[in-house]
Amino acid sequence: MSEITKILVANRGEIACRILRTLDCMGIAGAVVYHPVDAATPAVKMAAQAVEIQGRSPVSAYLDMENIITACRKIGADAVHPGFGFLAENAGFAERLAEEGIVFIGPLPDTMALMGNKLTARAFCMENGFPVLPCVSEQKTGKAFTAAAREIGVPLLIKAAAGGGGKGMHIVHDFHDLDTAVPLAKAEALRFFGSNSVYAEKYVASPRHIEVQIMADHHGHVLHMGERDCSIQRRFQKIIEESPAPELAPDLRRQICDTAVEIAKKSGYRNAGTVEFILAPDGQFYFLEMNTRLQVEHPVTEMVTGLDLVELQVRAARNESFSLTQDDIKTNGHAIELRLYAEDPEKEFMPATGQLLAYHLPRGEGIRVENGFAEGMQVSAAFDPMLAKLIVHDTNREKTIDLALQALRDTLVLGVTTNADFLMRILSHPAYGSGRIHTGFIPLYQAELLPPPLTQEQRSLLLAAAALSSREFMDTAFAVPEPHAFFGNWRN
Amino acid sequence: MRRITSKIDPQSGEFFTYAAHNRKILAAFHEKQHHARFTRSERDVERLRNQKKLLVRERIDLLLDPGTPFLELSTLAANLAYDGSVPSAGLVSGIGIVNGREVMVMASDSTIKGGAWYPLTVKKMVRTLDICLENHLPVVHLVDAAGAFLPLQSGLFPDRHMAGRIFRNQCILSAKGIRQVALVLGHSTAGGAYIPTLSDYSVMVRGTGGVFLGGPPLVKAATGEEVTADELGGADVHSTISGTADYAVDSEKEGLALVREIIGTFARPSKMAMEKRDAEEPYYDPGELYGIIPDNVKKQFDMREVIARIFDGSRFHEFKPDYGATAVCGFAFLYGWKVGIVGNNGVLFSDSAQKCTQFMQLCDRDLIPVIFLQNITGFMIGKSYEHGGITKDGAKMLMVQSNLCVPKLTIMTNGSFGAGNYAMCGRAFDARFLFSWPNSQISVMGMEQAIKTLTQIHINALKRQGKTLSPEAVQKIKEEVSKDYMEKSSAYYATSELWDDGIIDPADTRKVLGICLSAALHRKINTTYNGVLRI
Amino acid sequence: MKRRIDLLGSHYTVTILTRPGETHMTVDTEAPRPVAITKVTDTKHLIHMGENRAQVQMAVKGNMAYIRAFDRTFVLGIVNPVEQAAQETGSSSTTICAPMPGMVVEITAAAGDRVAKGQPLMTIESMKILTVLTAPKNGHIAGILFNPGDAFDKNAVLITLAEKKEM
Structure with a gap:
């Protein structure tokens, strides 16, 4: 068992916070790297140590492997958690870390190279008789x-x-x-x-996107944590994910999950990964790709299984042998993740920027929030426009949807346009409620997902609110003197 | 403070007779005023539209804060001059609100002779700037005037209060710290070029705005140089090269918005400190004034009835109520500000003149503005009155009234004859503002004596030439004399010649006085603390 | 006070009239209505309009109001009247003159281009200082009268603009 006492999180935002939280529970020192634009973010405040990094752009700072390695040396970190995005699926990075004697919390570089590449992963599955399109x-x-x-x-x-x-x-x-x-x-x-x-x-029309969470140790234990349905997508990116997948026959579910485990086993997979499938309306499913890392939507799996995937990742990286068996993993209730994006659904989901003038995220039983922002912060175009994830958990899907709507109603983001209202309209749509979802959901129901037109009364109330709170209108420097104020537009 | 108890019965036959009479006068007044403001030839309007210009009243509406009043001055200036061809003397002036500040707007009306300056235009401009000087009101010049009307140049150019006075006033305004903003919306040539140039802030509209001492034709004639108006003195030239203007804008709308912004940067005026109570509408309806003013200038009415329909709550604290009964003096509130009122209830006797004098001294010491409600036939004449010193008492009244420090506002309610006009703060006595009711008359003596006297002079002259006159001929002379006299003593002639600041609807008197008093308070004055003489 | 407010792509002319004790709002040519606002918390406000009442969550920054109401979030922009007028016009042709003698370094627009107010058009060098000349208003480039490397005198006309593309 390799000793890990300090882990550098080579990431930012909500995922950095989320990893740091588990490290804290495990009693492992957590550190982060940060570009100066992120200096005031919660992740930097949470971390035991934070190392500033530079780059031609903020993103390139986080993409620079040498930045991370230098930071590890500087603070004596013995492992790196890459989170997702940036260097998380970079086999070369994993190799560089290995050369430096730093543990990469993730699969082996060869597995990453094989399964992280769409074409080679697909060829691998075909060769081994796994279903591909x-x-x-x-x-x-x-x-x-x-x-x-x-x-x-x-x-x-x-x-x-x-x-x-x-x-x-x-x-x-x-x-x-x-x-x-x-x-x-x-x-x-x-x-x-x-x-x-x-x-x-x-070509599969109206397919569903079903994926299976895999976790493997270095001792041949490969477990699955059930599936997630990530069919609600816009611009080929997921915005609502849930587990378990609705309207999925138990047999088919088992088949899909078993296939995912077999693929992982066959490829000698270690650590956390996700096997993604396309599920055709006729019940056929096909391997799509594998994500060799923790996923954005991993919390829905954690909510229904009660497991901490980051903790398992660290345990696997420490060379521990899982005592957990497949039979121990039970799913409980239903969980939905809502990705709160700074974007404008009415303008083709263009990223939105601005200052978070008000930023209140929901709280309460069954509500988990993964967040990397704080009120007053600037949302820039430098990074992915995701602000936070709201994960809700209840005993069944119907109740979970209600809780999700409640969570969104309790969410207040002012100053930056978000997709919060759009998410509410999806959740309220009857087709979503009945579980009839597929990757073409948003384009198919585009018209129905538009906001209802404003009534004249609502419009006037909004205009009144804006005017009455505006310095332009209410500046006392421009107040009309008496007695003129009593006269209206009187003319002699 | 006690409320006046009106003795008017609005159900009485007399009330209806008077009201009918006055409403007829009022209808004629409104018609004349509407005509002066809005009747324009299609050709003139079309010409402006083609130049992408707004009409003067559209400009003013865009300049002023929405939903705020505009007190237009001297709308009927020149209504009896130049055959009525220069309504309002081709100029709109008045007090309005821009970004919460009271300002004087002085705007050329280029639908009238291209905004050319006639003698009465110049008189109106000078008076407008005089008001600003006296009351410390900021000015917005909306400049769009062709220049002097050459055929009448001798009547507008050389004298002390003619065109030069406009620029002199601008310079004095500047020195007194009274801000001026000019927006040049047309070609501003020769003397006119100084209006924007002497303003503190000068904005020019690209394309239509131009400022030059000599326009392109004059340049061509004088030096042979050929140059376009834009190259000579367009907005870009003056805002980037010569510095004659401060800002260039692309449209009238943008210019007006910019003028608003400029005024919005001014400090809010600190006005003359006066206690201000909550305003209260009059208890009696101001509309009842129509039934109070008699149908004949010779019929007397009680000025208290007028006071009751103008001032807060119809409340009036009368001073010396039992002394000199032909004058009414006392305190009232106008939109919460305390004012002194001097009004007439008949001919002035020594005692009534003395009461007015004592009261005015009281007002001046206590910094209380004085409002004169004129309905005066003059001072009482006759041996016993001369022996009693009526001329001396009149002189005292003139002396004190002329030297009042506090703002004076005058309303011509009915008659204004002879020395009474002077004592009651007529035009020559620098009332900050002076308005006439449409029924009012003004002349050196009452109409009947004057016509009798004038007719007699005519007849005597003809008789000296050895002519004998038939009764018909005498009657004809009398008619001609009386027609001329009536016209020249009418409110319309007075306002045409700018002897006042405009004719107003009597029911508007309260609002007009309110706006004027508020304007007057911009200029702070100090009391002299003289003792008040019980003369 | 009268301002244009933009909401969901539409422009509204909103007039607020305040007199002691009451405030009225007029939208475009509709009838004026009494309005009032009560602040409940930093973001929570009650809006009263005639008989109607609505609770909104609101934040204001500069000329933008961000309002959450009716299960939606709205962005309202209050337009400055000078800028509004400048936007709405763009009348006469105009010129960009050299503010000082110098040399053209770079030209970033071409004749016939549609340009927006504030858009950089040309970089000039003078006294070892680079200055970027920008479009003074929206319009089209009528002509660029100098080439990179050319020297010019003070007040030389460098670029001419026209309202419409000249054929």
């Missing part, structure tokens, strides 16, 4: 491509091999269209990504 590889061209495509059947999705973010994607519903769609996709792929290489994949 049938596809025509980018290596095939011309007739061979078409023939392979026919074998899979329509609908097909043509994608740029080097792409991402929805660009250069074409759905083909009829083989007659294939001959036009492929050149078009190639041309777009070339324009957007500099390579005209494309591949085709079976």
